Amino acid sequence: MRIGELAERTDTSRRLLRYYEEQGLIVSERAANGYRTYDESTVDRVIQVRGLLDAGLPTRIIKQILPCLDKPRVIHFPDATPEMIATLTEERDRMTRRIQCLIRNRDAVSEYLDTVAGDELRLRSVT
Template sequence: MRIGELSERTGIPRRMLRYYEETGMLIPDRCANGYRNYGEGSVDKALQIRGLLDTGMPTRVIRQVLPCLKQPGDIHVYDATPETLHLLERELDGMTERIATMSRNRDAIARYIETVHLAQEASA
C-alpha cells in the first residue's frame, strides 16, 4: 500500500510516517518508480510506534525495542544486552513516574470539578 493508504488506515499523518522511515523504525519497500510500498504489517508497526511515542519513549529506545515487538501483545526475546535492559528499565521507571504524576493531576482536576458542581448546586 502507498503512504496515503497507510496514513488513512492508521490515522498517522504522512509526514510522521516519513519521520518513522527516516529514523529507521518503519522500512517500506520501494517500487520501480521510487514510491514507498508498505506491507500489511506496517499498519500494526506504525500503530505500535505511535503508541510507544505517546508514552514518552524516545525514538532511540523505540528503535532498539521494536524488533522484539512483532505485533501488539506479542513480545519476542532476543539476545538483549545489559545496556538495552538498563535503558528499558530506566524508561519503565520514567513511565511509572509520569503515570503517577498524571494520576495525581487527574484526581486533583476531578476534585476541582466536583467542588465546582457542588458549589453551583448549592447556589441554585
C-alpha cells in the same frame, strides 16, 4: 498500500510516517512510479511505534526493541545486553513516575470539577 492510506488508517501524518521511515522504524517499498507502498503489517507497526513514543520512549530505544516485537504489546528480546536491560528498566521506572503524576493530576482535576459542579448546583437551587 500507499502512504495516504497508511496515514488515514493509523491517524498519523504523512510527514511523520516519512520520519519513521527515515529513522528505520518502518519500511516501505517503492513502486515503479516512485510512490511508497507499505505492507499491511505496517499498520500495526506504526501503532506500536506511536504507543511507545506516547509512553515516552525515544526513537533510538524504539529502534533497538522493534525487531523483538512480533505483534502489538508483546516484546521478545532473547539477546538483551545488560545495558539494554538497564536502559529499559530506567525507562519503565520513568514511565511509572509519569503515570503516578498523571493520576494525581487527573484526581485533582476530578476533585475540582466535583467542587465546581457542586457549587453550580447549589447556586441554581438558591436562585
